[in-house]
Amino acid sequence: MTDRFHFDPAEVAVADVVPKGRPLHVEVGFGKDIRLLREAAARPDEDFVGVEISRKKALSFCRKVARAGLRNVRACQSDVRRVLEGLPAGSVASFTILFPDPWPKRRHWKNRWIQPVTAALLFRALVPGGTVTTATDHEGYRDQIRTCLLGAGFELLHEGGEVPQADRTLFTERFERLRAPVTYFRWRKGEPPASAQASAGRPGAGTAEAAGPTRPPS
Numbered sequence: 001m002t003d004r005f006h007f008d009p010a011e012v013a014v015a016d017v018v019p020k021g022r023p024l025h026v027e028v029g030f031g032k033d034i035r036l037l038r039e040a041a042a043r044p045d046e047d048f049v050g051v052e053i054s055r056k057k058a059l060s061f062c063r064k065v066a067r068a069g070l071r072n073v074r075a076c077q078s079d080v081r082r083v084l085e086g087l088p089a090g091s092v093a094s095f096t097i098l099f100p101d102p103w104p105k106r107r108h109w110k111n112r113w114i115q116p117v118t119a120a121l122l123f124r125a126l127v128p129g130g131t132v133t134t135a136t137d138h139e140g141y142r143d144q145i146r147t148c149l150l151g152a153g154f155e156l157l158h159e160g161g162e163v164p165q166a167d168r169t170l171f172t173e174r175f176e177r178l179r180a181p182v183t184y185f186r187w188r189k190g191e192p193p194a195s196a197q198a199s200a201g202r203p204g205a206g207t208a209e210a211a212g213p214t215r216p217p218s
């Protein structure tokens with residue numbers, strides 16, 4: 001399904017749905033949250049794409065975009081791993097990834113989508129100096145994210161336990177209610193280390209937990 005609010009990356013490339021020459025910001029796994037709507041409304045001269053694997057959540061988001069009358073934000077219902085493979089190098093100003101599913105059981109770790117290969121794809125898609133913002137409540141996934149992003153060449157700008165107002169989401173509130181500590185990271189694209197380039201194609205490289213398939217199921 002492809003329309004003004006929503007597109008399928010199998011039918012249309014991300015690069016073809018956003019105007020050229022404006023900063024593009026991508027949020028992955030927005031769920032039921034509307035942080036992306038707030039950001040798009042506040043920055044009408046920039047473009048925003050939300051990638052969400054759940055069709056129901058993506059369609060619900062599209063209805064909110066339509067009601068808000070925003071023209072600079074779209075939902076892409078897809079597995080982010082497919083989208084990352086199709087993004088042109090140096091095309092994205094920022095990625096925001098708030099509370100990606102941590103898959104706590106060891107046998108499910110392979111389902112975590114932040115792996116060495118996807119970290120390298122995030123790096124490749126960003127403009128020089130582009131940023132990645134991540135948050136998680138899960139210590140194991142926190143360590144995996146740190147290892148993968150450092151391995152891909154990202155520079156750590158910030159690590160802390162507070163989520164700034166602009167990045168607060170429904171899951172931020174959920175973890176606050178549960179008094180569960182969270183880790184909030186900000187990263188910047190630096191120069192890729194030679195080792196990251198050499199290992200980018202090897203699933204499981206760079207982290208003990210990052211074993212298993214790194215491509216989306218077909």
Ligand SMILES: C[S@@+](CC[C@H](N)C(=O)[O-])C[C@H]1O[C@@H](n2cnc3c(N)ncnc32)[C@H](O)[C@@H]1O
Nearest residue numbers: 029030031033052053079080098099169170171
């Ligand atoms: C724990 S929720 C967090 C939602 C929101 N970011 C928040 O903080 O309130 C994770 C979201 O990521 C989505 N998701 C999981 N795997 C994904 C993938 N491979 N590609 C895109 N979205 C994914 C899920 O459907 C879910 O909506």
